């Protein structure tokens with residue numbers, strides 16, 4: 001695990017953008033695993049800017065998102081489909097037929113999960129998976145207790161996750177109770193993983209990621225088994241780490 005600490009959120013976003021662009025430029029048909037949540041928003045803004053400056057094209061990119069709420073249709077403003085359209089897809093030259101988000105409003109969730117997996121295999125799996133970090137250690141929507149060998153599946157959301165995400169909804173009662181998420185094994189098959197964590201609220205989770213034991217009670221702990229993981233933190237998220245745990249402290253360009 002390569003631990004990089006940036007000065008602030010904007011710098012983290014810029015650094016993460018460069019990692020994504022590197023993947024896009026080094027592969028003929030790059031396959032990106034994308035994440036939602038507040039953390040990657042700055043990275044998406046930086047990618048859009050890079051695209052507008054002709055620094056990167058998404059023409060040959062395929063993307064698979066990590067997760068989606070059950071019960072929210074594509075056009076629901078709180079769906080992750082909608083998030084991706086607003087925060088990236090509508091602003092770059094990606095082929096919209098090559099952007100995939102798990103379907104939140106299907107009648108047959110099990111089939112949807114199987115199809116999603118098959119589609120990823122068909123695309124030769126992910127080159128780079130971007131991850132945020134839940135305060136309870138979740139990755140995607142794999143909540144504590146999720147077995148490490150899960151593939152794309154349906155999950156009941158923890159109360160703490162629904163509370164953390166209630167800020168996007170009118171009230172907590174509107175936050176869906178279930179979601180479809182790539183499984184932990186699915187995520188671990190990505191050739192490279194980029195985990196982003198920003199802000200004071202993530203410092204305990206980051207501390208546990210780097211100091212805690214490997215356990216399904218803290219899903220992100222599995223990432224130590226992957227051989228190509230880059231963790232990008234800002235100073236607040238890294239504030240409980242010791243200097244020896246940090247591989248690189250980088251300043252703005």
Ligand SMILES: N[C@@H]1[C@@H](O)[C@H](O)[C@@H](COP(=O)(O)O)O[C@@H]1O
Nearest residue numbers: 036037038039132133134140141
């Ligand atoms: N399902 C998403 C995750 O994919 C995300 O990484 C995480 C952190 O979110 P945020 O970046 O808003 O803190 O929680 C959400 O519930």
